[in-house]
Structure formats: structure tokens, C-alpha cells
Amino acid sequence: MTTINWLEETNKRKEDLLSTTQAFLRIKSVLDPETAREGAPFGEGIREALDFALGVCEKAGMTIKDVGGYAAHAEFGQGEELIGILSHVDVVPEGDGWSTPPYAAEIVDGRLVARGAIDDKGPTMAAIFAAKIVMELGLPLSKRVRFILGTDEESSWQCVKTYFETEEMPTMGFTPDADFPLIYAEKGLTDLTLRQTVEAFQRLGLSAAENVQAKLVSLQAGLRMNMVPDKGVAILAPIGLDSHAIAEHYRQYLQGNSLTGEAVEKDGFVQLHMEGVSVHGMDPSKGVNAGTELTHFLQSLALDERGAAYVGFADRYLYRQHGGDALGIAHVDEEMGALTVNTGVLEYEVDKDALFRLNIRYPHSISFENWSALLTSHGAEAGFVLEVAEHLTPHRVDPQHPLVTTLQRVYTEQTGEEAGIIAIGGATYGRSLDVGVAFGPLFPGRADSAHQRNEHILVDDLIKATAIYAQAIYELAK
Numbered sequence: 001m002t003t004i005n006w007l008e009e010t011n012k013r014k015e016d017l018l019s020t021t022q023a024f025l026r027i028k029s030v031l032d033p034e035t036a037r038e039g040a041p042f043g044e045g046i047r048e049a050l051d052f053a054l055g056v057c058e059k060a061g062m063t064i065k066d067v068g069g070y071a072a073h074a075e076f077g078q079g080e081e082l083i084g085i086l087s088h089v090d091v092v093p094e095g096d097g098w099s100t101p102p103y104a105a106e107i108v109d110g111r112l113v114a115r116g117a118i119d120d121k122g123p124t125m126a127a128i129f130a131a132k133i134v135m136e137l138g139l140p141l142s143k144r145v146r147f148i149l150g151t152d153e154e155s156s157w158q159c160v161k162t163y164f165e166t167e168e169m170p171t172m173g174f175t176p177d178a179d180f181p182l183i184y185a186e187k188g189l190t191d192l193t194l195r196q197t198v199e200a201f202q203r204l205g206l207s208a209a210e211n212v213q214a215k216l217v218s219l220q221a222g223l224r225m226n227m228v229p230d231k232g233v234a235i236l237a238p239i240g241l242d243s244h245a246i247a248e249h250y251r252q253y254l255q256g257n258s259l260t261g262e263a264v265e266k267d268g269f270v271q272l273h274m275e276g277v278s279v280h281g282m283d284p285s286k287g288v289n290a291g292t293e294l295t296h297f298l299q300s301l302a303l304d305e306r307g308a309a310y311v312g313f314a315d316r317y318l319y320r321q322h323g324g325d326a327l328g329i330a331h332v333d334e335e336m337g338a339l340t341v342n343t344g345v346l347e348y349e350v351d352k353d354a355l356f357r358l359n360i361r362y363p364h365s366i367s368f369e370n371w372s373a374l375l376t377s378h379g380a381e382a383g384f385v386l387e388v389a390e391h392l393t394p395h396r397v398d399p400q401h402p403l404v405t406t407l408q409r410v411y412t413e414q415t416g417e418e419a420g421i422i423a424i425g426g427a428t429y430g431r432s433l434d435v436g437v438a439f440g441p442l443f444p445g446r447a448d449s450a451h452q453r454n455e456h457i458l459v460d461d462l463i464k465a466t467a468i469y470a471q472a473i474y475e476l477a478k
């Protein structure tokens with residue numbers, strides 16, 4: 001058989017690929033509970049985008065199936081085994097400040113600009129056209145290929161959860177919803193709350209503090225578990241120290257530690273404001289946690305018993321503890337990197353539950369049961385109970401698996417570049433598949449515009465990705 005020039009085959013279909021992708025991007029497929037109905041659980045826009053993509057697949061000769069509007073699939077090929085390609089048709093809201101309208105899908109300076117251009121409607125259409133090339137060339141396949149189109153990847157992943165309750169799990173597959181060359185491993189992700197009720201604190205039976213300087217009235221920092229808090233504020237009621245002395249002490253602390261914040265004396269109370277540096281919770285060491293920097297200062301005052309216990313716990317176990325060393329849960333994996341702890345939210349108020357909300361990410365070589373038991377027992381020392389709000393187990397495909405080696409080879413053949421494989425701390429759609437990796441569409445060195453204003457994909461990259469996906473589909477399913 002003569003070798004196929006996948007790029008040339010893609011270029012023959014370039015106009016059609018571009019105009020179809022533009023039409024797809026012009027559908028505003030943002031989650032819209034207002035227009036949700038049976039068959040369109042996430043609203044009309046997403047339903048319309050789903051129908052559009054299915055229409056392209058059906059016209060190409062694929063068999064389609066809708067799963068209640070939560071997800072749908074389009075299939076071709078034959079055989080026992082199933083190759084899955086998982087992508088999503090929903091997009092995040094467009095936001096402000098665009099240079100061209102977010103749903104105009106204009107091509108400006110070689111860039112296709114639109115909400116969804118890179119995440120994930122552009123790559124979805126690239127993969128569908130890739131399949132069309134394989135079909136139109138009449139290449140023999142020994143496996144089935146199935147596009148699985150999700151509809152709420154940007155919110156709760158109800159789509160894939162619902163889909164896989166009734167539908168077949170592919171033998172292996174990829175998602176064109178992250179980076180090239182290939183992401184084969186993702187850490188386990190947890191959102192956890194350590195909660196101490198007033199009663200649980202009282203049961204500890206701690207003796208009353210002596211020479212109390214101030215009472216901690218409230219403390220609040222952070223909004224989300226997966227972000228490092230950039231603001232924290234504590235309110236103190238002076239007791240043994242006057243408010244002026246506390247404020248002065250705080251100012252000196254800020255200065256001495258090169259921190260930004262202020263102390264405000266008001267109505268007999270002192271408000272302590274702390275500014276941090278917010279970064280994503282997957283690498284908290286890159287940020288400055290306004291909450292734990294604040295508790296570290298508070299630790300230097302003699303506070304009321306409960307306030308002292310709260311800041312004491314934060315200071316002992318969470319202050320600059322990005323790897324969980326003090327909790328005894330530190331673990332570094334050669335492949336997947338370190339367990340990370342982000343203290344995303346701190347909440348304290350007199351007479352209410354006191355909370356720490358944590359985002360802990362862990363590699364596959366340490367078990368959740370193992371480290372969460374340690375966290376539970378340290379929490380119990382101060383009357384905190386551990387609640388698991390979210391837990392996604394680590395995801396990893398063996399680097400020697402044919403899925404990985406085949407996609408690496410295809411990438412290298414198409415780009416001339418070495419295809420290193422990547423382990424990440426975040427989550428891609430790839431983890432929805434039992435044996436799944438993320439494969440493109442963002443090429444190394446390109447700025448990631450996903451979720452930002454002026455989201456775009458370079459037209460050349462869209463073409464190149466289509467050629468890569470075409471060869472990948474063929475090689476995996478032949």
C-alpha cells in the first residue's frame with residue numbers, strides 16, 4: 001500500500017473544515033439552566049451544538065446515538081474492540097473584552113478566534129474531519145471508532161457519568177482536549193473539609209487560656225478549594241492588649257516578613273487584612289496563602305482558647321506546608337511528582353463551625369486511605385472531622401501501552417518532533433476513559449487561550465492537528 005500523506009489529505013478538505021468549524025463555533029453552547037428540558041438537560045445552546053456535530057458525523061456515514069442529551073456518540077468501522085474519542089461541545093461563558101465578537105468565529109491573522117476554538121469545539125471538529133478522511137479513503141479497519149460527545153465538561157461532568165451508566169466503555173481512547181504531545185498520567189484530586197463544631201471543640205475540654213490578649217471574632221480567607229487565597233481578613237476583640245498595640249504589632253510583622261496588608265482599628269475591634277498571591281491550587285508553592293500567613297501572625301498572640309486552637313492547627317499543619325510534611329503525608333513519586341496540599345478556604349466565626357477547606361492532589365503510588373487516615377487523626381486532635389466533598393482517583397496509562405506508543409509515533413511522524421509524555425496535577429477528560437490519554441490540541445510552546453478572552457486556535461495548528469488525528473485514528477483502528 002502506498003503511504004498516505006495525511007497533511008495533504010487534510011489540506012484538500014481545508015475550506016470545508018474551516019467553514020464547518022466556524023459554523024459550529026457560532027452556536028453559543030454555554031450551560032443555560034433556563035432553557036433546560038428533557039433531552040436538553042443543559043439548555044438549548046448545548047443541544048444545538050450537539051445536534052450540529054452529530055449532523056456532520058451522520059452525513060459522513062457514521063451511526064449516531066443520543067443519550068438523553070447528556071452525551072451522544074457517532075460510530076464507524078467494525079470489529080470487537082472500540083476506540084473512543086472523547087470531546088465536549090459545551091464552552092465556558094465568553095466574558096468581556098474581546099477584540100472580535102466571541103461567537104463570530106472570524107479568522108484574524110491566521111487565527112480562528114472564538115469561544116470554544118481551542119476548548120473544545122475546534123479540536124472536536126478536527127477529529128471528526130480526521131475520521132472523515134479515514135472513511136473517505138476507504139481504509140480497512142479491524143476496530144470500531146466512536147466519537148463520544150460530552151455536554152457539561154465545563155461544569156459537573158454529568159454528561160460522561162450518565163453516558164457510561166448505559167454505554168460501552170471503549171477499549172482505549174484519547175481526548176483532544178488538552179496538550180500535545182500526550183498526557184498519560186493525572187494525579188488523584190480531592191476536595192476536603194476539616195470541620196470543627198463548637199460542641200466538638202468543647203468536648204476537647206481544654207483549660208481556659210491565661211493572660212489572653214485578644215479574642216478571635218472571625219477569620220475568612222479564600223473562596224475556592226483549588227485556588228490559593230489572595231485575601232484574608234481576621235477580626236480581633238482586644239482584651240489584654242489594646243487595639244493600637246495589636247495593629248502596630250501586625251504592621252511590624254508585615255514589614256518584617258515582606259507581606260502586604262493593613263490593620264484597621266474600628267469600633268473597638270481590630271481588622272487585620274492580608275494580601276496573598278493567588279495561583280492554581282495544583283502548585284500552591286508558587287503562590288502566597290493570605291489565610292495561613294494571617295494565622296501565622298495570629299499564632300504570636302495569646303488568643304481565646306478556641307481561636308488559639310484554630311490558628312494553632314493552621315500553623316502546625318498548614319502554614320507553608322505545600323507538601324504535607326507536618327501532617328506526615330508528604331510523598332514524592334518519580335513519575336507523577338509530589339502530593340500537594342492547598343489550603344483554599346479558611347473560615348472561623350465565634351459560635352459557628354470552624355473550617356479548613358483543602359485541595360489535596362496525590363500521585364498513584366500512595367493510597368488515599370493511607371494519607372487520609374493521617375489527616376483524619378491529626379484533625380481529631382483539635383476536634384476536626386474530615387469530610388470528602390470530591391475525590392477523583394489517580395489516572396494513569398502504562399507508558400508501554402500500545403495506545404501511548406502508537407500516538408507517540410504518529411505525533412513524531414507528523415511533526416518531526418520527539419513526543420515526550422506528560423504527567424499532570426490537573427484533570428483532563430482523558431480520565432473518563434478506563435484507558436484514556438489526552439492528545440492535543442495545544443502544541444508545545446503555544447500560549448493557552450482556553451477560558452480566556454480572544455480564545456483562538458491557529459488555522460495551521462487546526463490543520464496539523466487534523467492530520468495527526470487522522471493518522472492516529474487509522475493506526476489505532478486498522
Ligand SMILES: [Zn+2]
Nearest residue numbers: 119120153177
Ligand atoms: Zn475542555
